[in-house]
Amino acid sequence: MQLIDGKKISEEIKQEIAEEVKTIVANGGKRPHLAAILVGNDGGSETYVSHKVKDCEQVGFISTLIRFDDNVSEKDLTDKVIAINKDAEIDGLIVQLPLPKHISEQNIIETIDPLKDVDGFHPTNVGKMVIGLPTFVSATPYGIVELLKRYKIETAGKHCVVIGRSNIVGKPMSILLSQKGSMGDATVTLCHSRTKNIKEFTLQADILIAAIGSPEFVSADMVKDGAVVIDVGTTRIKSDKTKSGFKLTGDVKFEEVAPKCSYITPVPGGVGPMTRVSLLKNTLLAAKGKVG
Ligand SMILES: NC(=O)c1ccc[n+]([C@@H]2O[C@H](COP(=O)([O-])OP(=O)(O)OC[C@H]3O[C@@H](n4cnc5c(N)ncnc54)[C@H](OP(=O)(O)O)[C@@H]3O)[C@@H](O)[C@H]2O)c1
16 A cells, blocks of 8 residues: 655645746746635634645745635625736635625635636636636645646546535546546546445445545445545544644545555645645646636
């Protein structure tokens, strides 16, 4: 069994991005600039955004964090998004989700200029991804494809089983793997909460991707010998063994599944760091005007 080290690969990619930024700046170009909007004070969202800002600093990007109280109106938030759309200094914009219930996330996503939508959530970008045009691909599936590529894990002709059909992980993952061409060409089965006898499908998987949010859902008896297992799940569960009082737990029972695998991602240190670095890759693409 080989552990897929997302942390190591993400550091390598950050290094590559930082080098490219240095070259751009040395040639008189402008530093890529990511703007992040954060509404309210949700602990998880605060952490995610602070990581994104730190990642930008690390590779030489400019970042701007714009905060709103959680009672901000949809109109005020929309106006800010429109202002950023028009701001030529800013290349990429993310609005950290979830938003307070009184604001339509879909309306906000659709207000972002698709050319600045580095999360890849705008319907225009999702549509482009589906038909294989250059676009911003949602960070988590983008990161997983990159991990498979860097570990030289063949997808062509393989049976990939994805558990979870969210718009940001499972669904785009299933589409990318079934795309014609490099890092695609797989036969894909997409499972979800209404799938009957899920084990029947997971046991067929050459590559199993679990994106459910149900801690340790995938047990050893659900996995074929020699499978590649990618664990997307990150659920914070209470623990008396950590300083924070929480432990990040994946969707896979790592201890019992790992010995059966050819490759497996750990949680943490697998998919998570690749999600973070994919946002940087998308921001660099936006700055270079390579999408659109
Ligand atoms: N590491 C990272 O960078 C990263 C990034 C994004 C998300 N995540 C984590 O990945 C997990 C999934 O995130 P998400 O945003 O995709 O979650 P989500 O929107 O809640 O979607 C979960 C999916 O899992 C399916 N599901 C739930 N229970 C199931 C069951 N018992 N059997 C089969 N399918 C089941 C749901 O089916 P239905 O559609 O039928 O409800 C849904 O499609 C979460 O733990 C999240 O924190 C990690």
